[in-house]
Amino acid sequence: MxxxxxxxxxxxxxxxxxxxxxxxxxxxxxxxxxxxxxxxxxxxxxxxxxxxxxxxxxxxxxxxxxxxxxxxxxxxxxxxxxxxxxxxxxxxxxxxxxxxxxxxxxxxxxxxxxxxxxxxxxxxxxHPVRFSPSYAAARAAVREGRLGKVLAVRGANYGRLDDTPRPWFSDPALAGGGALMDHTVHIADLLDDLLDGARATDVYAQTNRLLDPNAATETAGVVTVSYDNGTHATIDCSWSQPRTHPRWGDVEIQIVGEKATVELTAFGQLVSGYDEKNQRPSVHPWGTDLDLSLLRTFLHGPAADGIDLPDGQAGMRTLKIVLAGYESARTSDLTRIL
The missing domain is CATH 3.40.50.720 (NAD(P)-binding Rossmann-like Domain)
Structure with missing residues (x-):
């Protein structure tokens, strides 16, 4: 091929x-x-x-x-x-x-x-996070009814303003925005898959540049999303990791159901310690290569667990949440998704 x-x-x-x-x-x-x-x-x-x-x-x-x-x-x-x-x-x-x-x-x-x-x-x-083993396990628990009805989800996609090697990330003309554009989509896509057909109806968001006042875009934000099945979700999309942090970021989710609560960390397969020679913390990932799973799925189709890549319509749904978040942050009011 x-x-x-x-x-x-x-x-x-x-x-x-x-x-x-x-x-x-x-x-x-x-x-x-x-x-x-x-x-x-x-x-x-x-x-x-x-x-x-x-x-x-x-x-x-x-x-x-x-x-x-x-x-x-x-x-x-x-x-x-x-x-x-x-x-x-x-x-x-x-x-x-x-x-x-x-x-x-x-x-x-x-x-x-x-x-x-x-x-x-x-x-x-x-969207490689769909292929995290921890997400797959949480998804199975929801699909099999072990959590009961999903009432609420708290998601966080931590990261840092990574514009040294790639300056366009903080250039609104090329990125289309900042932390809200960059990081909301990861959690929103997982919710789109996890809630299996539920549609976002309302978004409320707040953003700021307190973590880097000189940035050309927002560097922090919290987005609240309501779905037509009664589920409510919050997404922390902030570039809140220090530039010298040993890890770029993480995706964490807490799913609250009627019967049980599940928490997951998408990038938790790590060995951490301290590098005495360079006098700094050291973190080494192991386990599943999410990019490899993503590429194999794109080239050869979904694996046995049925997890697939989002299509264009799914990408559009997550983008609607992001753009509604920007409108809400601009007006300081709830924004309806049509």
């Missing part, structure tokens, strides 16, 4: 390139032409230099990559550039795995869904 990787902008692109490179049944071609107009970051190359470091094939332009006729592509560009690349892929008949969020406007998301539907290609959104 021939797979194209469109852009190295997103931090996950490095993981995707490495994993695809080592798959025996995959031919990989990468391209990152948008990097040419961005400032170089010492120690954080992009474009052909990064491709050479990773040992992967490289094309100079998106057109050159599509002339290679890929079967599928992964869009790992800046958020506001997703639409153009998804449309290009659809017109060339390639299935698409698009980084989250699917888009930054509802018009772009709808256009992406329609062009893929019209071309008869698959559109999936890259």
């Amino acid at each position: 021939k797979v194209g990787l469109l852009s190295f902008a997103h931090t996950h692109a490095l993981s995707y390139a490495t994993l695809l490179r080592d798959m025996g049944d995959i031919e990989l071609l990468t391209t990152d032409p948008d990097a040419d107009g961005q400032p170089a970051r010492p120690g954080h190359p992009r474009g052909r230099e990064l491709a050479d470091q990773l040992g992967v094939a490289y094309a100079d332009s998106y057109e050159d990559l599509f002339a290679w006729r890929p079967d599928a592509v992964i869009v790992a560009a800046e958020n506001t550039r997703h639409r153009a690349l998804v449309e290009m892929a659809a017109l060339h008949g390639a299935d698409v795995l698009c980084e989250k969020p699917l888009a930054t406007t509802l018009a772009d998301a709808q256009a992406m869904i329609e062009v893929c539907r019209g071309a008869g290609v698959r559109l999936a959104v890259a």
